[in-house]
Amino acid sequence: MRSVSIVIPAYNEERRLPATLDRVHSYAASQGWAFSEVLVVDDGSRDGTPQVVERMAASHPGLRLLRNPGNKGKGYSVKHGMLEAKGDWVLFSDADLSAPIEEIQKLFEAVERETAAVAIGSRALNRKLIAVHQSVLREYAGRFFNLTVRILTGLNFWDTQCGFKLFRRDAAQAVFQRLLLERFGFDVEALFIARLHGFKTVEVAVRWSHADGTKVSMWRDSMDMFLDLLRVRIFQRMGRYD
Numbered sequence: 001m002r003s004v005s006i007v008i009p010a011y012n013e014e015r016r017l018p019a020t021l022d023r024v025h026s027y028a029a030s031q032g033w034a035f036s037e038v039l040v041v042d043d044g045s046r047d048g049t050p051q052v053v054e055r056m057a058a059s060h061p062g063l064r065l066l067r068n069p070g071n072k073g074k075g076y077s078v079k080h081g082m083l084e085a086k087g088d089w090v091l092f093s094d095a096d097l098s099a100p101i102e103e104i105q106k107l108f109e110a111v112e113r114e115t116a117a118v119a120i121g122s123r124a125l126n127r128k129l130i131a132v133h134q135s136v137l138r139e140y141a142g143r144f145f146n147l148t149v150r151i152l153t154g155l156n157f158w159d160t161q162c163g164f165k166l167f168r169r170d171a172a173q174a175v176f177q178r179l180l181l182e183r184f185g186f187d188v189e190a191l192f193i194a195r196l197h198g199f200k201t202v203e204v205a206v207r208w209s210h211a212d213g214t215k216v217s218m219w220r221d222s223m224d225m226f227l228d229l230l231r232v233r234i235f236q237r238m239g240r241y242d
Helices: 017-031 049-057 074-084 101-114 136-153 169-176 186-196 220-237
Strands: 003-010 035-042 063-067 089-093 118-122 130-132 164-168 201-205
Touching: 003 017, 003 074, 017 035, 017 049, 017 101, 035 049, 035 074, 049 063, 063 074, 074 089, 074 169, 074 186, 089 101, 089 169, 101 118, 101 164, 101 201, 118 186, 136 186, 136 220, 164 169, 164 186, 169 186, 186 201, 186 220
Parallel strands: 003 035, 003 089, 035 063, 118 201
Antiparallel strands: 089 164, 118 164
């Protein structure tokens, strides 16, 4: 039987979290897993995010709140949760459930079929599965970014940024203890480290819907993500991922 941890990074998510945690809890309970836990990593929220989690923990067994030392970034939050997770498999998912939690089954089927250590949700493999699209500008910017990822890093994936990724626990520990990027470029870095250390990764088409309220700035964060691709290469040459 599976042992599963689900990591949800959260910054000012008090409105979305109740529905998200209810849905994740109900799904996990329906699967009959040997063990499951949900780790919400609060990234220095200024609203009632931590209070929501603490209140719901009383009726949601396995729900835990982790706190960052201030607002550190999504990459830092995911790293924090992945390294604290106790399950044999660890999924990180966005708080808005843009990829429905039920899609984890596709990731499990893929790692079992391909004998892989990592499975990543993808919007690009089958765009017919996208129920609600981002703006045209954001969608084409994302395509251009992923093309740049392939050129600069050699990663052979069409969508590195979908916030729905499953790691076997040993892979999660090996990858995220080496993670250096703290903001939105961390997905590429994590996949790059996984490849360097021989963890087979498969890309899986998942259902996805854009949700309003993205924390990613179209210009500032996007430019920083492109710079992160260069940082990954520099860190590799410095031996930081050894």
